[in-house]
Amino acid sequence: MRNPYLPLPMKLVKNFTETSDKLIHTFTLEFLSQEDAENFKYAPGQFAEVMVYGKGEAPFGIASSPTEKGILKFSVAKVGVVSTALHMLEEGTIVGVRGPLGNSYPLEQLKGKSLTIIGGGFAFTTLRSTIQYILDPANRGDYGDLTVIYGARNPGLLLYKDELAAWDARPDINLITTIDREVEGWTGRVGFIPTVTKEVAPKSDYAIICGPPVMIKFTLPVLVECGFTPDRIIMSLENRMKCGIGMCGRCNVGSKYVCKDGPVFTKEQLDKLPNEY
């Protein structure tokens, strides 16, 4: 019987300050053994519990893509005991990882489809995983047009700036970045995600959306206006979790556990659940 509570040891190889306010760092972790690297099979949208020895563990969406072999990336905001301890870790430290946990974006089902991916602020992490996965040469041919709308309060808060520049240079992705208010030197769009989405009026087979609740609330009606039916709008919930394996009883929405049955649900599935997330 495998013990799902035991973390796997991993080495922190990079602790990178991602945003200008220094509140979000991206951690790159390397598997200590080749065997662990091969056994840790995950898909974009899944999360893991990251443990700082002596402090505890917390759940974070996996920001890396399975196509990036041998490592895991997590972009973590400094908000609690574990995340603060993580921010202060030196490169080379051993941490624990439990996962992969939860379901993932239905990338098999989305093959051959055109996609619009919409992200707001710090919730962009698992969307990075998805985009990297689709853009990988081995997978790009499996998917149709790819539109990405990504917004942050100001340019300094955008995650993965180097990658955004690289994606922007590619012909096979339509990347739209936006910030909330005008800033000198910014040449991209200005405006909140719902407004920008309305302007762009994306036409795709499916939309994947992840962001703060208020952004989701105002963007969903726009997506419906653009013709996305509830079964073609894919969302990711973020409830408080502990065990990550559907037992501790904390993250339920109705009879579903976000940690195990989610975090990915379609709007159609969520419409049938109590509004308690």
Place this chain on the structure above:
Amino acid sequence: MIINKNEIAGILTKLAEEYRVIAPVKKDGLVQYAAIKNGEEACLDYANTKKPGKEILFPQSEELFNYTVSAEGVRMQDNVDKEATIVFGMRPCDVKSLVLLDNVFKNDQYTDVYYLTRRANTLIVGLGCNEPASTCFCTSMACGPFAKEGSDIFLTDLGETYFIEGISDKGKELLAKLGLSAASEEQKAAAAKLQTETKADGSINIEGLAEKLGGMFEHPFWDSLHEKCLGCAACTYLCPTCHCFDIADEAKDCEGCRVRNWDACMFPLFTLHGSGHNPRPGGKARWRQRLMHKFNYFVERYNATACVGCGRCIKNCPVNLDIRQALAEVRALD
């Protein structure tokens, strides 16, 4: 089979040489489960234990593993309890709760090795209730004072003797080793009469309740139900089917351990997000969660009601909230 009550202590003492024997004992003015070495310690003359039987397999606080961090790396030791155990004299409601908890601790993807290893190594001797308490309502909850589901061996109190039935193979094997006498026809008849005729409060009809609650999430019924509730969570801690837990690390310098502790949906911090958002911000949402989890969500997920009618939540509520009354009110709604 039959056994005189005055022989029980000797058998338990003997069994304790080979097994960890856990039985209800009188301790600090309460009847509670404890490991015993001497059969005289067992107290079988009790209505029910203060804390539920779940604590034997799912302790209130439990170290999952410990670790030492050094320059060479991390050494980890997990603490799975494999000791062969006999639980003697557990009431049918608590035994049934273990059957329900099995669903939670083993799902299609994950197995909780701590709970399940104990479960596999534990034999349960159930004890029927001749006189259910006024707060008992097991008869309403697909259970009952003489329900045998989950017991390996079952005892019926006939006054001077216990009528003993082997239920599972594991139970029958142990009984074969004990070499007990066969029960007479009169004793069998007396046990059958007691088992059929003894009832607890059966006034709550749960038929159709899950479906009804399913359509009631936004109902004004929830607005006032919770008003007396202090949010102390005694109801959930003492509930044999409540299984929510917290996971925390305790560490000093380079040594630490991970513990899990019972937790409860009645606490405001239970669902508080790191962002400050709380999907269940008030008593209304939390009481609704408690009732819905037991009588709707659990039914939807595992096809069983997560309540065995033990009545501890009623008996121990500091403001006398009665779940039976809440359910009766739900039934009465149009």
